[in-house]
Amino acid sequence: MKESLKHLKRGDTSYPERRDPSLLDTFSNPRRERIYEVRFSTREVTSLCPVTGQPDFYRVEITYIPAERCLESKSLKLYLFSLRNTGIFAEELANTILEDLVAACAPRWMRVVCRMNPRGGIALTVKAEYGRRPDETDGAPTG
Numbered sequence: 001m002k003e004s005l006k007h008l009k010r011g012d013t014s015y016p017e018r019r020d021p022s023l024l025d026t027f028s029n030p031r032r033e034r035i036y037e038v039r040f041s042t043r044e045v046t047s048l049c050p051v052t053g054q055p056d057f058y059r060v061e062i063t064y065i066p067a068e069r070c071l072e073s074k075s076l077k078l079y080l081f082s083l084r085n086t087g088i089f090a091e092e093l094a095n096t097i098l099e100d101l102v103a104a105c106a107p108r109w110m111r112v113v114c115r116m117n118p119r120g121g122i123a124l125t126v127k128a129e130y131g132r133r134p135d136e137t138d139g140a141p142t143g
Contacts, residue, residue: 001138003094005074006091009037012128013048014091016078016081016082017082017085018082018086019082019083019086019096020079020082021079021103021104023075023077023078023079023082024071024072024075024079024100024104024105025071025072025074025075025102026027026069026070026071026072026105027070027072028068028069028070029067029068029069029070030070032066032067032068035065035108035134036065036066037063037064037065038063038064038065038066038070038071039061039062039063040060040061040062040063040071040073040076040107041059041060041061041062042059042060042080043057043058044080045057045058045059045060045080045083045114046058046083046084046132047071047083047086047087047088047093048084048085048086048087048088049087049089050087050088050089053087055084056090056116056117056119057116057117058090058113058114058115058116058117059112059115059117060097060112060115060116061081061111061112061113062076062097062110062111062112062113063099063110063111063113064101064105064107064108064109064110064111065107065108065109065110065133065134066105066107066108067106067107067108068106069104069105069106070093070105071101071104071105075102079100080097083097090114090116090124090126091126093114093126094112094114094121094128095110095112095126095128096112096128097114097128098110098111098112098128098130102130107130107131108131108134109129109130109131109132109133109134110130111127111128111129111130111131111133112127112128113125113126113127114126119130
């Protein structure tokens with residue numbers, strides 16, 4: 001059965017103007033029987049300070065253990081890009097990304113870490129987590 005991915009194709013890419021979780025594509029986990037980790041990392045996420053309207057720049061790390069579905073990376077890039085005009089504090093940003101991604105792929109476990117570029121000498125990191133991370137003592141096959 002061929003997956004229907006909306007964004008992974010040749011041709012022009014359309015970039016969204018506002019936050020849009022419907023951009024997120026998923027595909028069937030090719031190794032459902034195995035517990036394994038998927039990690040995305042980017043330094044290219046921006047949003048706007050909801051008070052000043054100035055841009056905030058983030059390094060975002062997304063780590064998850066898939067269940068039935070996996071996130072498709074190009075659609076994730078477009079989704080993260082869609083946040084650039086959103087007025088949002090870092091604490092809300094990490095939790096919003098987590099909620100949108102969990103809704104899209106229903107992972108076994110997920111963590112989103114947003115590290116804002118320092119302003120005024122102060123660094124800010126927000127971690128949001130979903131579920132309980134399976135480990136080797138759970139008895140599930142890992143290899």
